[in-house]
Amino acid sequence: MARPVKTEHGKGNVEWTKQQLINAAAEQFSKLGFQGASLSKIREKVGVKNSTIVYHFKSKEGLYLAVTEHLEKSFAKMINDLVEQHADEPAIERFYQFCYTLQQWGSNQQYFTSIAIQEMMNRELHSANSMFYQNFGRRLNQTIEFIKGHDGAETWTKVNWKIFIVNVFLSILIGQAVSVAIPIALQIDEPTYKQQHINEVFRSQLLALVKDKHTAEQYLELKLS
Template sequence: MSGQRLKDAALPLFAEQGYEGTALSEIAKAVGIKTPSIYAHFASKEALFLEIYRDVMRHELLMLQEVVQEKHATMEAELRAFFYKVTDFGVNSQVKRFFQRAIFFPPQSLAKQMREEMMTYEAMTSKSIGEILGKKLGSAQKEKWVFLFYCLLDGLSLEHEIYSQEDFAKRRDAAWESLAALL
Protein backbone atom coordinates (compact mmCIF):
# COMPACT_ATOMS: atom_id res chain seq x y z
CA MET A 1 0.00 0.00 0.00
CA SER A 2 1.35 3.41 -0.89
CA GLY A 3 0.34 6.94 -0.07
CA GLN A 4 -0.08 7.58 -3.80
CA ARG A 5 -2.59 4.74 -4.09
CA LEU A 6 -4.58 6.25 -1.22
CA LYS A 7 -4.52 9.67 -2.90
CA ASP A 8 -5.63 8.11 -6.19
CA ALA A 9 -8.59 6.48 -4.44
CA ALA A 10 -9.46 9.55 -2.37
CA LEU A 11 -9.42 12.13 -5.17
CA PRO A 12 -12.59 10.97 -6.99
CA LEU A 13 -14.40 10.53 -3.68
CA PHE A 14 -13.49 14.05 -2.54
CA ALA A 15 -14.33 15.36 -6.03
CA GLU A 16 -17.83 13.87 -6.00
CA GLN A 17 -18.75 13.98 -2.31
CA GLY A 18 -16.63 16.79 -0.95
CA TYR A 19 -14.40 16.74 2.09
CA GLU A 20 -17.23 16.51 4.62
CA GLY A 21 -19.10 13.87 2.61
CA THR A 22 -16.15 11.51 2.31
CA ALA A 23 -15.31 9.16 5.16
CA LEU A 24 -11.86 7.70 5.61
CA SER A 25 -13.55 4.30 5.75
CA GLU A 26 -14.70 4.79 2.13
CA ILE A 27 -11.15 5.56 1.04
CA ALA A 28 -9.83 2.54 2.93
CA LYS A 29 -12.48 0.32 1.37
CA ALA A 30 -11.60 1.59 -2.12
CA VAL A 31 -8.02 0.36 -1.70
CA GLY A 32 -8.85 -2.75 0.33
CA ILE A 33 -7.38 -1.81 3.70
CA LYS A 34 -8.73 -1.10 7.16
CA THR A 35 -9.27 2.57 8.04
CA PRO A 36 -6.52 2.79 10.71
CA SER A 37 -3.95 1.76 8.07
CA ILE A 38 -4.41 5.16 6.40
CA TYR A 39 -2.66 6.76 9.37
CA ALA A 40 0.58 4.99 8.41
CA HIS A 41 0.66 7.33 5.40
CA PHE A 42 -1.24 10.44 6.47
CA ALA A 43 -1.59 12.00 9.91
CA SER A 44 -5.23 12.90 9.29
CA LYS A 45 -7.98 13.24 6.72
CA GLU A 46 -6.99 16.92 6.50
CA ALA A 47 -3.39 15.97 5.67
CA LEU A 48 -4.56 13.61 2.93
CA PHE A 49 -6.89 16.22 1.45
CA LEU A 50 -4.27 18.96 1.58
CA GLU A 51 -1.67 16.79 -0.12
CA ILE A 52 -4.11 16.00 -2.93
CA TYR A 53 -4.93 19.71 -3.24
CA ARG A 54 -1.24 20.56 -3.60
CA ASP A 55 -0.72 17.75 -6.13
CA VAL A 56 -3.61 19.09 -8.20
CA MET A 57 -2.24 22.65 -8.12
CA ARG A 58 1.18 21.39 -9.24
CA HIS A 59 -0.48 19.40 -12.03
CA GLU A 60 -2.42 22.45 -13.21
CA LEU A 61 0.68 24.66 -13.15
CA LEU A 62 2.68 22.12 -15.16
CA MET A 63 -0.11 21.88 -17.71
CA LEU A 64 -0.16 25.68 -18.11
CA GLN A 65 3.63 25.86 -18.35
CA GLU A 66 3.43 23.42 -21.26
CA VAL A 67 1.11 25.83 -23.09
CA VAL A 68 3.45 28.76 -22.47
CA GLN A 69 6.45 26.75 -23.72
CA GLU A 70 4.72 25.72 -26.95
CA LYS A 71 5.41 27.77 -30.07
CA HIS A 72 2.47 29.94 -31.13
CA ALA A 73 2.20 32.11 -34.22
CA THR A 74 0.79 35.09 -32.34
CA MET A 75 0.22 36.37 -28.84
CA GLU A 76 -3.52 35.90 -29.35
CA ALA A 77 -2.99 32.26 -30.37
CA GLU A 78 -0.95 31.69 -27.21
CA LEU A 79 -3.60 33.29 -24.99
CA ARG A 80 -6.32 31.33 -26.77
CA ALA A 81 -4.46 28.06 -26.14
CA PHE A 82 -4.02 29.05 -22.49
CA PHE A 83 -7.72 29.97 -22.13
CA TYR A 84 -8.98 26.78 -23.77
CA LYS A 85 -6.59 24.63 -21.72
CA VAL A 86 -7.82 25.99 -18.39
CA THR A 87 -11.47 25.81 -19.45
CA ASP A 88 -11.28 22.24 -20.77
CA PHE A 89 -13.18 20.67 -17.91
CA GLY A 90 -13.68 17.39 -19.76
CA VAL A 91 -9.99 16.48 -19.58
CA ASN A 92 -9.02 15.09 -16.18
CA SER A 93 -12.58 15.77 -15.06
CA GLN A 94 -12.11 14.30 -11.57
CA VAL A 95 -9.01 16.45 -11.03
CA LYS A 96 -10.83 19.55 -12.28
CA ARG A 97 -13.89 18.79 -10.18
CA PHE A 98 -11.76 18.24 -7.08
CA PHE A 99 -9.98 21.55 -7.70
CA GLN A 100 -13.25 23.42 -8.21
CA ARG A 101 -14.82 21.98 -5.10
CA ALA A 102 -11.69 22.61 -3.04
CA ILE A 103 -11.55 26.24 -4.16
CA PHE A 104 -15.23 27.05 -3.80
CA PHE A 105 -15.99 24.86 -0.76
CA PRO A 106 -12.78 24.21 1.19
CA PRO A 107 -12.95 22.31 4.47
CA GLN A 108 -13.53 24.92 7.16
CA SER A 109 -10.47 23.81 9.12
CA LEU A 110 -8.23 24.25 6.05
CA ALA A 111 -9.93 27.25 4.41
CA LYS A 112 -7.40 29.91 5.40
CA GLN A 113 -4.37 27.82 4.48
CA MET A 114 -5.90 26.69 1.19
CA ARG A 115 -6.90 30.24 0.28
CA GLU A 116 -3.32 31.42 0.86
CA GLU A 117 -1.97 28.61 -1.31
CA MET A 118 -4.56 29.40 -3.96
CA MET A 119 -3.40 33.02 -4.02
CA THR A 120 0.15 31.80 -4.67
CA TYR A 121 -1.14 29.57 -7.49
CA GLU A 122 -3.13 32.46 -8.95
CA ALA A 123 -0.13 34.79 -8.75
CA MET A 124 1.96 32.26 -10.68
CA THR A 125 -0.77 31.83 -13.28
CA SER A 126 -1.25 35.60 -13.54
CA LYS A 127 2.48 36.02 -14.06
CA SER A 128 2.36 33.61 -17.01
CA ILE A 129 -0.59 35.44 -18.53
CA GLY A 130 1.07 38.78 -17.85
CA GLU A 131 4.24 37.72 -19.63
CA ILE A 132 2.21 36.83 -22.70
CA LEU A 133 0.17 40.04 -22.52
CA GLY A 134 3.24 42.16 -21.85
CA LYS A 135 4.01 41.88 -25.52
CA LYS A 136 1.03 44.07 -26.36
CA LEU A 137 -0.78 45.66 -23.41
CA GLY A 138 0.26 48.22 -20.81
CA SER A 139 0.23 47.29 -17.12
CA ALA A 140 -3.21 48.79 -16.33
CA GLN A 141 -4.83 47.10 -19.32
CA LYS A 142 -3.00 43.87 -18.53
CA GLU A 143 -4.33 43.81 -14.97
CA LYS A 144 -7.92 44.36 -16.13
CA TRP A 145 -7.57 41.65 -18.77
CA VAL A 146 -6.29 39.17 -16.17
CA PHE A 147 -9.16 40.05 -13.80
CA LEU A 148 -11.68 39.45 -16.58
CA PHE A 149 -9.92 36.20 -17.48
CA TYR A 150 -10.45 34.90 -13.94
CA CYS A 151 -14.08 36.05 -13.85
CA LEU A 152 -14.76 34.15 -17.06
CA LEU A 153 -12.84 31.11 -15.83
CA ASP A 154 -14.84 31.00 -12.59
CA GLY A 155 -18.12 31.45 -14.44
CA LEU A 156 -17.30 28.80 -17.02
CA SER A 157 -16.29 26.34 -14.31
CA LEU A 158 -19.83 26.58 -12.96
CA GLU A 159 -21.50 26.64 -16.38
CA HIS A 160 -19.73 23.41 -17.28
CA GLU A 161 -21.72 21.73 -14.50
CA ILE A 162 -25.03 23.23 -15.64
CA TYR A 163 -25.15 23.12 -19.44
CA SER A 164 -24.82 20.42 -22.07
CA GLN A 165 -21.42 20.06 -23.74
CA GLU A 166 -22.75 21.77 -26.85
CA ASP A 167 -24.18 24.75 -24.95
CA PHE A 168 -21.06 25.00 -22.83
CA ALA A 169 -18.85 25.04 -25.95
CA LYS A 170 -20.91 27.93 -27.37
CA ARG A 171 -20.61 29.86 -24.13
CA ARG A 172 -16.89 29.20 -23.87
CA ASP A 173 -16.35 30.34 -27.47
CA ALA A 174 -18.37 33.51 -26.80
CA ALA A 175 -16.34 34.18 -23.66
CA TRP A 176 -13.08 33.81 -25.58
CA GLU A 177 -14.29 36.05 -28.42
CA SER A 178 -15.21 38.76 -25.90
CA LEU A 179 -11.88 38.43 -24.12
CA ALA A 180 -9.89 38.41 -27.39
CA ALA A 181 -11.69 41.57 -28.54
CA LEU A 182 -9.97 43.41 -25.69
CA LEU A 183 -6.50 42.65 -27.05
Protein backbone atom coordinates in the same frame (compact mmCIF):
# COMPACT_ATOMS: atom_id res chain seq x y z
CA MET B 1 -2.15 -14.16 3.40
CA ALA B 2 0.76 -13.36 1.11
CA ARG B 3 1.78 -9.72 0.77
CA PRO B 4 1.17 -8.12 -2.64
CA VAL B 5 4.17 -8.14 -4.92
CA LYS B 6 5.55 -4.62 -5.28
CA THR B 7 5.82 -3.68 -8.93
CA GLU B 8 7.27 -0.57 -10.54
CA HIS B 9 3.87 0.61 -11.78
CA GLY B 10 0.81 -0.92 -10.14
CA LYS B 11 -0.74 -2.39 -7.05
CA GLY B 12 1.73 -2.99 -4.26
CA ASN B 13 3.90 -0.01 -5.20
CA VAL B 14 3.92 2.64 -2.45
CA GLU B 15 3.67 5.64 -4.78
CA TRP B 16 0.95 3.92 -6.82
CA THR B 17 -1.05 3.28 -3.64
CA LYS B 18 -0.67 6.91 -2.51
CA GLN B 19 -1.82 8.20 -5.89
CA GLN B 20 -4.83 5.89 -5.93
CA LEU B 21 -5.81 7.14 -2.48
CA ILE B 22 -5.45 10.75 -3.69
CA ASN B 23 -7.61 10.00 -6.75
CA ALA B 24 -10.30 8.31 -4.64
CA ALA B 25 -10.18 11.12 -2.10
CA ALA B 26 -10.54 13.75 -4.84
CA GLU B 27 -13.75 12.07 -5.98
CA GLN B 28 -15.12 12.04 -2.43
CA PHE B 29 -14.09 15.62 -1.61
CA SER B 30 -15.43 16.98 -4.90
CA LYS B 31 -18.85 15.35 -4.40
CA LEU B 32 -19.30 15.56 -0.64
CA GLY B 33 -16.94 18.28 0.57
CA PHE B 34 -14.35 17.91 3.31
CA GLN B 35 -16.81 17.15 6.09
CA GLY B 36 -18.90 14.71 4.06
CA ALA B 37 -16.04 12.69 2.56
CA SER B 38 -15.65 9.22 4.07
CA LEU B 39 -12.19 7.79 4.75
CA SER B 40 -13.65 4.29 4.89
CA LYS B 41 -15.14 4.66 1.41
CA ILE B 42 -11.85 6.04 0.10
CA ARG B 43 -9.84 3.10 1.41
CA GLU B 44 -12.49 0.61 0.27
CA LYS B 45 -12.31 1.94 -3.28
CA VAL B 46 -8.53 1.46 -3.35
CA GLY B 47 -8.68 -1.82 -1.42
CA VAL B 48 -6.32 -1.03 1.44
CA LYS B 49 -6.37 -1.46 5.23
CA ASN B 50 -7.64 1.06 7.78
CA SER B 51 -4.12 2.05 8.77
CA THR B 52 -2.91 2.81 5.23
CA ILE B 53 -4.36 6.34 5.03
CA VAL B 54 -2.95 7.19 8.46
CA TYR B 55 0.42 5.74 7.47
CA HIS B 56 0.68 7.83 4.29
CA PHE B 57 -1.20 11.02 5.20
CA LYS B 58 -1.56 11.04 9.03
CA SER B 59 -5.17 12.29 8.94
CA LYS B 60 -8.13 13.31 6.81
CA GLU B 61 -6.74 16.83 6.65
CA GLY B 62 -3.38 15.43 5.54
CA LEU B 63 -5.10 13.54 2.74
CA TYR B 64 -7.01 16.67 1.72
CA LEU B 65 -3.75 18.64 1.60
CA ALA B 66 -2.25 15.92 -0.60
CA VAL B 67 -5.22 16.27 -2.97
CA THR B 68 -4.82 20.05 -3.24
CA GLU B 69 -1.06 19.60 -3.71
CA HIS B 70 -1.74 17.23 -6.61
CA LEU B 71 -4.10 19.84 -8.06
CA GLU B 72 -1.50 22.59 -7.74
CA LYS B 73 1.22 20.47 -9.38
CA SER B 74 -1.08 19.45 -12.22
CA PHE B 75 -2.12 23.06 -12.84
CA ALA B 76 1.51 24.21 -12.67
CA LYS B 77 2.54 21.63 -15.26
CA MET B 78 -0.28 22.71 -17.56
CA ILE B 79 0.78 26.39 -17.34
CA ASN B 80 4.50 25.61 -17.68
CA ASP B 81 3.88 23.45 -20.76
CA LEU B 82 1.67 26.18 -22.23
CA VAL B 83 4.38 28.81 -21.77
CA GLU B 84 7.10 26.54 -23.13
CA GLN B 85 5.14 25.59 -26.25
CA HIS B 86 3.37 28.86 -27.12
CA ALA B 87 5.30 31.81 -25.63
CA ASP B 88 6.44 32.94 -29.08
CA GLU B 89 2.95 32.86 -30.63
CA PRO B 90 1.08 36.13 -31.40
CA ALA B 91 -0.96 37.59 -28.53
CA ILE B 92 -4.43 36.44 -29.66
CA GLU B 93 -3.12 32.93 -30.33
CA ARG B 94 -1.64 32.77 -26.82
CA PHE B 95 -5.04 33.66 -25.36
CA TYR B 96 -6.71 31.05 -27.56
CA GLN B 97 -4.24 28.37 -26.45
CA PHE B 98 -4.78 29.25 -22.80
CA CYS B 99 -8.58 28.99 -23.02
CA TYR B 100 -8.67 25.69 -24.88
CA THR B 101 -5.81 24.12 -22.90
CA LEU B 102 -7.55 25.06 -19.65
CA GLN B 103 -10.78 23.48 -20.88
CA GLN B 104 -8.96 20.26 -21.75
CA TRP B 105 -7.17 20.23 -18.41
CA GLY B 106 -10.44 20.80 -16.58
CA SER B 107 -12.05 17.92 -18.44
CA ASN B 108 -9.18 15.57 -17.60
CA GLN B 109 -9.02 16.70 -13.95
CA GLN B 110 -12.73 17.09 -13.28
CA TYR B 111 -12.72 15.97 -9.63
CA PHE B 112 -9.76 18.18 -8.87
CA THR B 113 -11.20 21.22 -10.66
CA SER B 114 -14.47 20.80 -8.75
CA ILE B 115 -12.42 21.08 -5.56
CA ALA B 116 -10.65 24.18 -6.94
CA ILE B 117 -13.99 25.86 -7.59
CA GLN B 118 -15.27 24.88 -4.15
CA GLU B 119 -12.07 26.21 -2.55
CA MET B 120 -12.68 29.57 -4.19
CA MET B 121 -16.42 29.76 -3.51
CA ASN B 122 -16.81 27.99 -0.17
CA ARG B 123 -14.30 28.74 2.57
CA GLU B 124 -15.62 25.77 4.57
CA LEU B 125 -13.35 23.46 2.59
CA HIS B 126 -10.22 25.51 3.13
CA SER B 127 -7.69 24.03 5.53
CA ALA B 128 -5.92 26.54 7.76
CA ASN B 129 -2.59 24.99 6.76
CA SER B 130 -3.28 24.84 3.02
CA MET B 131 -1.13 26.88 0.64
CA PHE B 132 -3.81 26.46 -2.04
CA TYR B 133 -4.65 30.13 -2.46
CA GLN B 134 -1.08 31.41 -2.46
CA ASN B 135 0.22 28.78 -4.89
CA PHE B 136 -2.79 29.08 -7.17
CA GLY B 137 -2.46 32.85 -7.17
CA ARG B 138 1.15 32.59 -8.31
CA ARG B 139 0.09 30.41 -11.23
CA LEU B 140 -2.61 32.86 -12.21
CA ASN B 141 0.00 35.64 -12.22
CA GLN B 142 2.19 33.46 -14.44
CA THR B 143 -0.79 33.02 -16.78
CA ILE B 144 -1.30 36.79 -16.93
CA GLU B 145 2.31 37.35 -17.95
CA PHE B 146 2.02 34.63 -20.60
CA ILE B 147 -1.11 36.16 -22.16
CA LYS B 148 0.09 39.77 -21.93
CA GLY B 149 3.51 38.97 -23.38
CA HIS B 150 5.83 41.62 -24.83
CA ASP B 151 3.31 42.53 -27.53
CA GLY B 152 0.36 42.86 -25.17
CA ALA B 153 0.29 46.67 -25.18
CA GLU B 154 -0.29 46.62 -28.93
CA THR B 155 -3.11 44.06 -28.70
CA TRP B 156 -4.98 44.31 -25.42
CA THR B 157 -7.11 47.05 -23.90
CA LYS B 158 -6.42 48.31 -20.39
CA VAL B 159 -8.06 45.89 -17.94
CA ASN B 160 -7.69 44.73 -14.37
CA TRP B 161 -5.78 41.61 -15.37
CA LYS B 162 -6.16 39.78 -12.07
CA ILE B 163 -9.94 40.11 -12.09
CA PHE B 164 -10.09 39.37 -15.81
CA ILE B 165 -8.09 36.12 -15.62
CA VAL B 166 -10.10 34.87 -12.62
CA ASN B 167 -13.32 35.54 -14.56
CA VAL B 168 -12.03 33.61 -17.57
CA PHE B 169 -10.78 30.79 -15.37
CA LEU B 170 -14.09 30.40 -13.55
CA SER B 171 -16.15 30.73 -16.74
CA ILE B 172 -14.29 27.82 -18.30
CA LEU B 173 -14.09 25.52 -15.28
CA ILE B 174 -17.65 26.10 -14.08
CA GLY B 175 -18.73 25.21 -17.62
CA GLN B 176 -16.86 21.93 -17.16
CA ALA B 177 -18.42 21.36 -13.74
CA VAL B 178 -21.98 21.58 -15.14
CA SER B 179 -21.22 19.70 -18.36
CA VAL B 180 -23.66 16.92 -17.44
CA ALA B 181 -26.58 18.89 -16.01
CA ILE B 182 -26.75 21.71 -18.57
CA PRO B 183 -26.79 19.51 -21.71
CA ILE B 184 -29.68 17.56 -20.20
CA ALA B 185 -31.56 20.79 -19.49
CA LEU B 186 -30.89 22.13 -22.99
CA GLN B 187 -31.44 18.74 -24.64
CA ILE B 188 -28.10 18.75 -26.45
CA ASP B 189 -25.31 16.20 -26.24
CA GLU B 190 -22.42 16.84 -23.86
CA PRO B 191 -19.59 17.14 -26.47
CA THR B 192 -21.62 19.72 -28.42
CA TYR B 193 -22.29 21.70 -25.25
CA LYS B 194 -18.62 21.67 -24.25
CA GLN B 195 -17.47 22.85 -27.68
CA GLN B 196 -20.10 25.58 -27.94
CA HIS B 197 -19.44 26.71 -24.38
CA ILE B 198 -15.68 27.13 -24.81
CA ASN B 199 -16.16 28.83 -28.18
CA GLU B 200 -18.54 31.39 -26.66
CA VAL B 201 -16.30 32.00 -23.63
CA PHE B 202 -13.31 32.58 -25.91
CA ARG B 203 -15.29 34.78 -28.31
CA SER B 204 -16.82 37.02 -25.64
CA GLN B 205 -13.68 37.37 -23.54
CA LEU B 206 -11.46 38.05 -26.55
CA LEU B 207 -13.77 40.78 -27.85
CA ALA B 208 -13.85 42.33 -24.37
CA LEU B 209 -10.05 42.39 -24.23
CA VAL B 210 -8.74 43.13 -27.73
CA LYS B 211 -8.22 46.64 -29.14
CA ASP B 212 -8.73 45.83 -32.83
CA LYS B 213 -12.21 44.29 -33.02
CA HIS B 214 -12.03 43.82 -36.79
CA THR B 215 -8.84 41.73 -36.59
CA ALA B 216 -10.37 39.75 -33.72
CA GLU B 217 -13.52 39.01 -35.75
CA GLN B 218 -11.40 37.78 -38.66
CA TYR B 219 -9.41 35.56 -36.29
CA LEU B 220 -12.60 34.19 -34.74
CA GLU B 221 -14.10 33.42 -38.12
CA LEU B 222 -10.97 31.54 -39.14
CA LYS B 223 -10.48 29.71 -35.84
CA LEU B 224 -14.06 28.85 -34.88
CA SER B 225 -15.64 28.19 -38.28
